[in-house]
Amino acid sequence: MSIVLGFVALMAVIAFAWLSRQGLADKPWLETGAVTRIPSPGGRPTGRVGLGVFLAVVGGLFALAGSAVVMRMGYADWFALRMPGVVWLGTALLALASLCLQSALMAARRGDARASRAAFGAGALATLAFLAAQILAWLRLAETGQGLAANPGASFFFLISGLHGLHILGGLVALARVAGRLGHGAPPRRAVPGLELCAVYWHFLLLVWLAMLALLSGWASDVAALCRAILT
């Protein structure tokens, strides 16, 4: 549970940093009327705050899945999974998608509709290609005798890449809505808020995927061993 405890600790630090600016030590019965020292609610766009809270939930979900991996590693029958090559191709594609959405966002901020649309399309395609690569990886694993129930490493790979893929699919729904706003004739700045949320979501899922990959491929096992040593 070390990973998720670290995650919860991080959330707690963020929460307390925010709370510390909200005047929690004030005596509210002494103050009537205006309170101007405290930032008023709604200082940030609601969509961005909503996404932030949602990413905390998604982060918690994958931190827990990671914790389960680490706990499971402690048992005798664990060995690191041999990753099929296509996984690395997929990872590169997801990184590309993340980059494309970022440049689409930057182009939209500049007001460059054509560049924005081109980068946006490339990002969407790269994302679809990433999902295809993940499915290929599943097939390759099943062919080489590392099917879903074959060994714990493979089971976790299927589980985690599946959960991650579902989150990407959910992101694609949001992306499709942004595509509507980026459509022909519309000023690209209208799409900026939506694009921004998508880009952040993509970066986040890329980070999550890299972390999970590190864990499953065994890079992180040294770190995990250290965590276990501390905990037990």
Next chain:
Amino acid sequence: MSSTSEDPDSGIPPAEVPDLPPPHAHGFWSRWVFSQDAKYIALQYSGTAIAIGLVALVLSWLIRMQLGFPGVFHFISAEAYYQFITMHGMIMVVYLLTAIFLGGFGNYLIPLMVGARDMVFPFVNMLSFWMYFAAVVVLAASFFAPGGPTGAGWTLYPPQAILSGTPGGTQWGIVLMLVSLILFIIGFTMGGLNYAVTVLQARTRGMTLMRMPLTIWGIFTATVMALLAFPALFVAAVMMLFDRLLGTSFFMPALVEMGEHLSYGGGSPIVFQHLFWFFGHPEVYIVALPAFGIVSDLIAVHARKNIFGYRMMVWAIVIIGALSFIVWAHHMYVSGMHPYFGFFFATTTLIIAVPTAIKVYNWVLTLHRGDIHLTLPMLFSLGFIVTFLNGGLTGLFLGNVVVDVPLSDTMFVVAHFHMVMGVAPIMVIYGAIYHWFPLITGRMLSHGMGLVHFWVTFIGAYAIFFPMHYVGLVGVPRRYPEIEAAFVPDSVATLNAFITVAALIVGAAQLLFLFNIAWSLRFGRRSGLNPWRAASLEWQTPDMPPRHGNWGEALPVVHRWAYDYSVPGAPRDYIAQDDPGPAAAWRHEP
């Protein structure tokens, strides 16, 4: 709507969230079925939760009939008994208490109490309810599935949860249960995003965090906790579903079932327990914190006194919320986990008792030198304090690792958690319904029926669960459909029969409450505006009950905290939160 225009006198900065009209309903379907108005969603949530809660109530009758008079009711087999306790527990904890506090009270009260027109993502809010509804339907469907619902106990511990020795283990029961939980968690996440972001973003002008009523503090903190804790149950449920349907071995070691070697190998049931209780313990506080918040407000309003030690109450809520993430393994002292964990978790568990105790003291100190109106909400609040105190103190037995060893898995545990997270929060729910019914419907609930309901429920529930501790102390294990053992004296059977009779009576009293709601909807006395003379914002709406959009033309502006009761020098014994008042004259240095 022009509320963004700054009032030059108030000196309060304009809200930075534009005051947009919420989505309007255009008829029966978009008002009552696919409603995006948080108030209707709240009623949908509460109605569904109470409906499925009634199923759990009937199950509790059946459980008690079996325990009180074993062998008399032949239709209650061991299989059926385990199915009853499993479904009773799961429904009560997740589908009733969590749903009604956050989905019901959260939806109704958050926008009104922070001065918003609605939740910030109304469409997602609607989806949240329908996900919850689907989860309840799937759960209810398991009663009719081949093999019946799962009988694995509400903790669903593997391996037995997915093996043939348990009802529903190799049939539909456990699958439907897990699918239902997954749907519930997805639905809850959608709702939770709304509750949290609405408090963060949509508070009206002047509503700083320290001016929020404790109800909102409780619901907000519980929501944040739930958003972090429910994913653990989600991951555990998905993994168990894989083990059950796809043959993986996440939680399943090599094992021999009834002489047959199964194909599982290498997994660990302890991993499931860690994930389950990482959710399960915060879950206790997810139910408790909204109850803490609500009861604080009920006591303040009905004792005409500000809640004593408001700041301490807020800090205690936040500290309890944070600490509850590092106490989960106190449910696992005898699970076979590393014994050194016992030192750590016993210490954290007993530390959490300190802020909790402070909350109890402050409720009682609020009554001290108050002007106590013994209304129904006040009576239920008193009932809450007694039962919560009792259940909280027995928690100290179970949290203290070595005392837990003989008591764990006995009826003592059952008595403890029913007192602390069954009876106590339900007392608050009833108090809250008697308190806010006029806000929701414009009518008062019948006081006479309410008195009968209160006394039977309070005294009856205490008579059920207080003696039950002693059944556990004798050593009677929980989850036994009947107990015959050399060490159990015959008198325990008499006590069990007494508890059963009390349980049947208490259960019947709840039907009187439902009748009271139905009767008062039609014949209840009209409440008028603000019948309790409460200071908090939800009672200051221009209409009672509030209309769509809550606030009429302009959003309210908040000038003070929610507890200005009996302020010396003030013309009335309460000052509403949006009352600008001649601020200087009433300001009071204690």
Next chain:
Amino acid sequence: MIVAASLVLIVLVSVMFHLVSPWWWTPIASNWGYIDTTLVVTFWITGTVFAAVVLFMAWCVFRYRHKPGRVAHYEPESKRLEIWLTALTALGVAAMLAPGLVVWKRFITVPDAATEIEVVAQQWSWSYRLPGEDGRLGSSDVRQISPDNPLGLNPHDRFAADDVVIEGGDLHLPLGQPVKVNLRSVDVLHDFYVPEFRAKMDMVPGMVTYFWFTPTRTGEFEVLCAELCGTGHGWMRGYVLIDAPADYEAWLGEQLTFAGLPAGGVRLAGTAEEGGDP
């Protein structure tokens, strides 16, 4: 008035119930009197707090109930009072926690003199294994389980050959001798629970858990399962008999060793002679 009286009555009835009702723990039969003591300390502290808070509340309800003209006192907080209450609570909590942790340390520290035995659970019965003359339990594995070898002992392990296997019978233990009880399950979670011993622990398939105790009086004690294990959970019973040392030796002499069972005997015919009936 009625409300205040009821609150007082609740405290009185609860205290009376605690003091005079016949329902109390079973007489102890092990060394874990410390656990009972800690529990009684906890009862006193929590009982005092319960009575004090509810009685104070009853007084408040009686004294400050609404009458025409009453005005509530205005007092947002009192730092001094809150600090005092916090400190007192912390003290009470520490008074319960400290003995608890000390006893827990004892609970998990097995004395060197303890003999090891093993309890194996399956749906829905108990089996036992004693270490035999060499004083060591042989290794075991669920994968070895067969009708001939119900506990899955390793037939290649010389320490296993003289292990005494008790399947379906009662467990006997000698009085006054500390025992480390190793716990194993072949299928689902179980919990070896003898109320008179106070100590108990879950049995988890795939791992070996343990607790230890010293029997302090002879007699016959019923074993129950305390972790839900399926429909037979309530009827998963057995008996532990605590014997005087001489009776224990007599009983032990009648038991079969693993080498005497088909699975152990075939493989280890040679060692079976010397490790046979003690």
